[in-house]
Amino acid sequence: MERRTVEFSQHGNFFMQQISGDLLQAVFQGSTEFSELSEPGVWLIENVIAGDMTGNEQIWSTQALATRGFPTELNVVAPPADTTPPVLVAFDFDPKEIDTTQGPATVHFTATATDDLSGVESVRGGLVSASGSQHGHFFMRQVSGDPLRAVFEGTAELPQFSELGVWQIENVIAGDQAGNERFWLPEDLVALGFPTSLNNAPQGVEAKINILEDAIRSLVNCGALELNKANPLFAFVRSTRRAFDQGNLHGALIHLQSFDRKVRHWIDKQILSASDGEQLLDMAGTVADMLLEAE
Numbered sequence: 001m002e003r004r005t006v007e008f009s010q011h012g013n014f015f016m017q018q019i020s021g022d023l024l025q026a027v028f029q030g031s032t033e034f035s036e037l038s039e040p041g042v043w044l045i046e047n048v049i050a051g052d053m054t055g056n057e058q059i060w061s062t063q064a065l066a067t068r069g070f071p072t073e074l075n076v077v078a079p080p081a082d083t084t085p086p087v088l089v090a091f092d093f094d095p096k097e098i099d100t101t102q103g104p105a106t107v108h109f110t111a112t113a114t115d116d117l118s119g120v121e122s123v124r125g126g127l128v129s130a131s132g133s134q135h136g137h138f139f140m141r142q143v144s145g146d147p148l149r150a151v152f153e154g155t156a157e158l159p160q161f162s163e164l165g166v167w168q169i170e171n172v173i174a175g176d177q178a179g180n181e182r183f184w185l186p187e188d189l190v191a192l193g194f195p196t197s198l199n200n201a202p203q204g205v206e207a208k209i210n211i212l213e214d215a216i217r218s219l220v221n222c223g224a225l226e227l228n229k230a231n232p233l234f235a236f237v238r239s240t241r242r243a244f245d246q247g248n249l250h251g252a253l254i255h256l257q258s259f260d261r262k263v264r265h266w267i268d269k270q271i272l273s274a275s276d277g278e279q280l281l282d283m284a285g286t287v288a289d290m291l292l293e294a295e
């Protein structure tokens with residue numbers, strides 16, 4: 001015995017098995033499955049076919065079934081389409097002060113996103129450095145909630161020697177299972193009251209003195225400065241370091257304040273390029289500001 005379910009372009013069929021009765025009056029049962037790709041709308045029982053043991057078959061058409069008062073229609077309800085991307089209802093990261101001068105820094109991100117129908121599938125985003133030349137990324141995974149209100153977590157790692165200064169969240173992107181995506185730019189995040197800034201700065205006076213020392217060392221390494229014990233730049237940083245190590249913050253500050261005159265002298269003598277000199281002065285100024293605060 002066989003039955004077919006048909007509606008125009010899509011066809012289905014199902015086979016039935018005897019579940020009770022006897023050879024002369026048998027009760028059959030079977031089933032058929034509709035997938036999410038099945039055409040929505042009214043499906044018709046195209047025909048029902050019954051056969052006996054000797055091979056005789058009888059086919060009843062839709063019309064024949066309807067005439068006998070049997071049901072012939074089955075309505076497949078169309079699933080509503082999901083055309084709306086998720087909504088970002090929470091976004092934060094920690095810490096907001098990092099220091100990549102001594103090693104890489106890891107920033108932890110959390111976000112909560114809601115979706116109307118298919119469910120949130122992904123949340124990710126990017127970071128950009130102050131100059132715009134360096135980028136970081138964070139990919140998040142769902143840690144709790146449900147598809148319609150999901151909590152995501154992820155991390156971004158900024159490598160050692162990443163650009164210093166304020167990094168911005170460049171964008172946050174959330175997508176749903178149906179492929180709808182939405183981008184939030186920094187101004188969108190600010191409008192929602194979410195943080196967007198991450199400050200990458202050396203922490204502490206000592207870290208900054210290290211940077212100053214490293215900067216002078218790298219000028220020597222690239223040949224911009226001659227390695228000479230009498231080099232006043234070395235003498236200057238050494239004495240700043242010594243004063244700081246002895247807890248003599250005022251002494252360290254005096255050294256830093258005399259730095260400006262010395263560096264300008266070296267720039268005038270063309271022993272130090274103007275841009276290198278300005279960079280060193282910037283660094284020294286930052287250390288001096290911190291010492292002033294600490295004093």
Ligand SMILES: [Ca+2]
Nearest residue numbers: 082084116176
């Ligand atoms: Ca959606």
